[in-house]
Amino acid sequence: MTDVRPRRLSGPFARALPWLIAALVLASIGFPSAAAIGRLPSAPLVGYARTASGNSTVAVNLTDQPRYDPSAITANASATLSVELRNTGRYVHTYTVSNVPDVVLNTSWTPTELDxxxxxxxxxxxxxxxAGATAWANITFNxxxxxxxxxxxxVVPYQFQAGMWGFVNVTATGPGQMLxxxxxxxxxxxxxTLDVPSPAHYPVVIDVLVTNTGSLGHTFTVSPLANYTLSPANFTDTFSANAPLVSAPVPGGAGSTVWANLTVKAPGIYQYICTVTGHFANGMTGFLYVGVPVPPPPVAPSTAIVxxxxxxxxxxxxxxxxxxxVVASYSGRFPRRSGGHDHH
Ligand SMILES: [Cu+2]
Structure with missing residues (x-):
């Protein structure tokens, strides 16, 4: 009697197949981001790379009121500020710029204390x-x-105390820490996780180049609150009350880029999220560590592709x-299960 049944795959390969499928499934776990890591086509920049804005010149009147007019002026970092000082009064005045950043002098000080x-x-x-003269003050800010x-x-006695004070505000336009x-x-x-380990100085200027490896659009939005945990439920209210340090739109399409330019005034952990509806809820968040150590994660994340x-x-x-x-192909069948039956 001839067996005419076709040779079934479920015969010799029946027990091998599950192992092969399991191997494929396991392998697929290891490669979810492989496509994203590959080199991407270049695309036009959407944001900007910060560059120094250059030198500037400002005119300030020194009056007998006594006042500076204007009292507050702006200068650029990595540049020279030239102030044209016009004494419009009948008394001598000085334009004396403090060397101590972000410290407001006390108008109750005596002239001796100010000196x-x-x-x-x-x-x-x-x-x-x-009186009536013009002079220049040139200051280079690094x-x-x-x-x-x-x-x-x-510093002419009692002019500061009577209101002759102002500020030079230096704009953080120079290139920052690149991430x-x-x-x-x-x-x-x-x-x-992004890390600015030990900035030499606060505020610290940070420029993050964000590249889209997928097709969906996103945002790179940094919390203004240090050491504060955002949640999908609270971030809208949080950002209404406290504007994000930056919220840079990341255009859709692989290879799209945007520069997120921000200034951090104090050390801390600043959470960043994507504000596109549903993205944060799906886990789209990260943490920017500025001047504080990045804690070792409970399980070290692998940087390997697999x-x-x-x-x-x-x-x-x-x-x-x-x-x-292989065994099946040589023997024509699989090794018996232990305790199995032989049907010949
Ligand atoms: Cu997103």
Missing amino acids: AFFNANGSLANVSVA ATVGGDSFEVVS SDNTTDSYQFVPS DTWVLVGTVSLLAVGVLLA
Whole structure:
């Protein structure tokens, strides 16, 4: 009697197949982001790379009121400020710029105490302007003072106390700490931890180049609150009350980029999220560590494309499957199950 049944796959390969499928499934776990890591086509920049804005010239009147007019002026970091000082009064005035950033001098100080402050700390400029005269104060601000403010006073006795003070505010326009991050269609920031370990100075200017590795549009939005945990339920209200440090739109399409330019005034952990509806709820968040150590994660995240355990598991399962298939092809059948029955 001839057996005419076709040779069924479920015969010799029946027991090998599950092992092979298991190997494929396990392997697929290891490669979800492989496509995202590959090189991407370049696309036009949407944001901007910060560059120094250059030197500036400002005119300030020194009056007998006594006042500076205008009292507050702006300068650029990594640039020279030239102030044309026009004494429009009948008294001598000085344009004396404090060397101590972000410290407001006390108008209840006596002239002696004010002099003592400048003797102790020095000045960025100290120009005396005679009645009716014009003079210049030239101050070069280096890159690290971006975001700082320096007070200006007249040290002629009792002029400061009577209101002759102002500020030079230095704009943080110079290139900052450069970082980069990526957005994915699986609602992830890669990496989800950014680190500015020990800035020499606060405020610290940070520029993050965000690259889209997927097709969905996103935002790179940084909380203004240090050490504060955002949630999908609270972030809208939080950002209404406190504007984000930056909210840069990341255009859809692989290879799209945007510069997120922000200034951080104090050390801390600043959470960043994607504000596109549903993205944060799906896990699209990360943390920017500024001047504080990044804690070691409970389980060290693998930076490898394939985790070791996935690789070992995949190879093992494949080996068992191949071995069974080879045995089957030589013997025409699988090894018996122990305690199994022989149907000849
Ligand atoms: Cu998003």
